[in-house]
Amino acid sequence: MLRVExxxxxxxxxxxxxxxxxxxxxxxxxxxxxxxxxxxFGTGGAVLDAAHAxxxxxxxxxxxxxxxxxxxxxxxxxxxxxEQTTPAQRTASAACLGHRLFLPALLxxxxxxxxxLGGAKLQWHGWQLFDPVQMTLTxxxxxxxLALFAAAAVTREAPSLGxxxxxxxxxxxxxxxxxxxxLAALGQVFTRSGVGDAIAQLTTDALPTGSAMACxxxxxxxxxxxxxxxxxxxxxxxxxxxxxxxxLLVQHYGANPATLGALGMLCxxxxxxxxxxxxxxxxxxxxxLELRSPYGVIRAQVxxxxxxxxxxxxxxxxxxxxx
Amino acid sequence: xxxxxxxxxxxxxxxxxxxxxxxLVVVTAAVTSGLLSGMSVPDLLALLGxxxxxxxxxxxxxxxxxxIGLLERAGLREHARAWMDRLRGMTLARLLVGYLLGRQVLxxxxxxxxxxxxxxxxxxxxxxxxxxxxxxxxxxxxAERDRLRALCxxxxxxxxxxxxxxxxxxxxxxxxxxxYSQHGIELTPLSIALWALPTAIAASVVHGVQIxxxxxxxxxxxxxxxxx
Numbered sequence: 001m002l003r004v005e006x007x008x009x010x011x012x013x014x015x016x017x018x019x020x021x022x023x024x025x026x027x028x029x030x031x032x033x034x035x036x037x038x039x040x041f042g043t044g045g046a047v048l049d050a051a052h053a054x055x056x057x058x059x060x061x062x063x064x065x066x067x068x069x070x071x072x073x074x075x076x077x078x079x080x081x082x083e084q085t086t087p088a089q090r091t092a093s094a095a096c097l098g099h100r101l102f103l104p105a106l107l108x109x110x111x112x113x114x115x116x117l118g119g120a121k122l123q124w125h126g127w128q129l130f131d132p133v134q135m136t137l138t139x140x141x142x143x144x145x146l147a148l149f150a151a152a153a154v155t156r157e158a159p160s161l162g163x164x165x166x167x168x169x170x171x172x173x174x175x176x177x178x179x180x181x182x183l184a185a186l187g188q189v190f191t192r193s194g195v196g197d198a199i200a201q202l203t204t205d206a207l208p209t210g211s212a213m214a215c216x217x218x219x220x221x222x223x224x225x226x227x228x229x230x231x232x233x234x235x236x237x238x239x240x241x242x243x244x245x246x247x248l249l250v251q252h253y254g255a256n257p258a259t260l261g262a263l264g265m266l267c268x269x270x271x272x273x274x275x276x277x278x279x280x281x282x283x284x285x286x287x288x289l290e291l292r293s294p295y296g297v298i299r300a301q302v303x304x305x306x307x308x309x310x311x312x313x314x315x316x317x318x319x320x321x322x323x
Numbered sequence: 324x325x326x327x328x329x330x331x332x333x334x335x336x337x338x339x340x341x342x343x344x345x346x347l348v349v350v351t352a353a354v355t356s357g358l359l360s361g362m363s364v365p366d367l368l369a370l371l372g373x374x375x376x377x378x379x380x381x382x383x384x385x386x387x388x389x390x391i392g393l394l395e396r397a398g399l400r401e402h403a404r405a406w407m408d409r410l411r412g413m414t415l416a417r418l419l420v421g422y423l424l425g426r427q428v429l430x431x432x433x434x435x436x437x438x439x440x441x442x443x444x445x446x447x448x449x450x451x452x453x454x455x456x457x458x459x460x461x462x463x464x465x466a467e468r469d470r471l472r473a474l475c476x477x478x479x480x481x482x483x484x485x486x487x488x489x490x491x492x493x494x495x496x497x498x499x500x501x502x503y504s505q506h507g508i509e510l511t512p513l514s515i516a517l518w519a520l521p522t523a524i525a526a527s528v529v530h531g532v533q534i535x536x537x538x539x540x541x542x543x544x545x546x547x548x549x550x551x
Contacts, residue, residue, distance in 0.1 A: 066372065087401070101398065157396070266522045304481055
């Protein structure tokens with residue numbers, strides 16, 4: 001059975017490979033960075049199992065490793081591994097292979113969607129091909145492996161060259177690739193240490209309860225602010241709606257809950273476009289596209305986000321109290 | 324209420340503004356908030372370790388890199404550019420607005436993972452957009468190329484966010500429904516998704532105008548340079 005643990009293992013092996021290549025090229029910090037991450041990925045399942053069984057030591061060691069990675073990250077610099085091929089070689093190869101180059105790239109979404117829709121039906125006598133837990137992600141990983149072999153077949157190169165090129169891209173992205181995981185971990189620490197509750201308290205304390213429109217504005221802007229801080233509208237929605245949306249707007253002023261919820265969430269989405277805390281949408285693409293500033297994508301989104309926020313607040317004012 | 328853990332948020336804001344390494348900033352903020360909330364050092368380390376382990380699947384984008392890297396080595400980006408050169412009627416604005424609308428529609432029907440920064444933006448959309456921009460200004464300066472690539476990533480994000488919100492079987496709509504249901508208000512997913520539609524349409528218009536303005540900016544720039 002294909003499980004999400006297998007995906008973690010593949011990721012760990014790939015990172016270990018990247019670390020080993022860097023060590024061989026005398027890039028000690030980069031080598032250590034990827035090797036520690038490989039260890040964190042490979043042992044993650046065992047760490048969680050031990051923690052559930054009441055043994056905190058492995059988790060504490062993993063916590064130390066996370067801190068070590070954070071201390072190494074500033075030392076990675078911006079060095080980029082050299083391209084293995086010249087532009088002329090690539091143009092010639094592109095002219096020769098043509099649209100066939102698109103096929104393996106298309107396999108990734110096709111297989112992913114196929115597994116997500118039909119993966120549960122792939123079973124023989126009770127033996128399932130895919131573990132239902134996080135099946136979409138297992139499907140995405142399988143799609144990437146199949147795409148690698150398809151790419152090797154189309155380009156008539158060895159699949160191992162994919163590791164070499166993949167490692168080049170991984171080092172191009174560098175520490176940015178890690179941010180989504182660290183921010184999710186930060187979110188859990190914030191929740192556990194009561195940061196979310198404290199912000200909700202501050203927002204509701206500062207709230208002018210006298211007018212419905214002022215409450216509505218506070219709710220919409222609160223969703224933006226909270227999303228900017230937490231990096232995720234899904235974290236902001238329950239806090240803000242339980243603090244302001246439900247007790248004041250719905251129960252006191254009679255707002256339509258469906259309209260309020262949908263438009264409130266969208267105010268949060270405008271916040272997501274603005275914040276470096278939403279690293280997987282804003283900082284990772286900046287690294288992947290090799291932008292000079294890590295905040296380039298956010299800068300390209302500011303005007304769209306603010307205009308949309310204004311539109312959204314206007315829609316709220318018009319629609320929420322109608323019945 | 325203990326307000327001291329809020330200093331973690333201040334660490335984040337200050338760290339990003341002063342341009343410290345974001346990885347270091349995020350971990351420092353976590354340590355700050357954890358310690359100020361009265362957590363012991365061993366508990367905090369264990370919390371960091373387990374939270375990292377339980378969220379590590381977020382790094383799955385790395386899985387796409389070997390296949391995309393091998394295709395790039397064989398000229399995938401060069402081919403995307405060459406293909407764009409053959410599509411004469413496809414201007415920069417048409418390409419990006421088309422991508423925006425396609426991404427929105429696919430996300431609305433639940434196909435969010437079809438596209439993304441690693442799957443489509445870096446290997447396909449960005450080189451095609453650069454080819455289209457070079458048709459406007461053959462000597463496209465690096466700063467403009469940077470802005471154009473950022474605009475490609477932004478277009479992918481806007482299309483994803485303001486399409487996904489209308490999809491009823493996953494994500495935002497179910498979260499909203501679940502929240503209200505916990506508080507005794509029963510709503511159908513469709514009644515929530517419907518109210519996201521006006522903003523989805525506004526998103527395509529607003530971002531479409533941004534794209535058109537950027538194209539006009541490139542054209543004017545090229546025209547003034549030729550004039551002098």
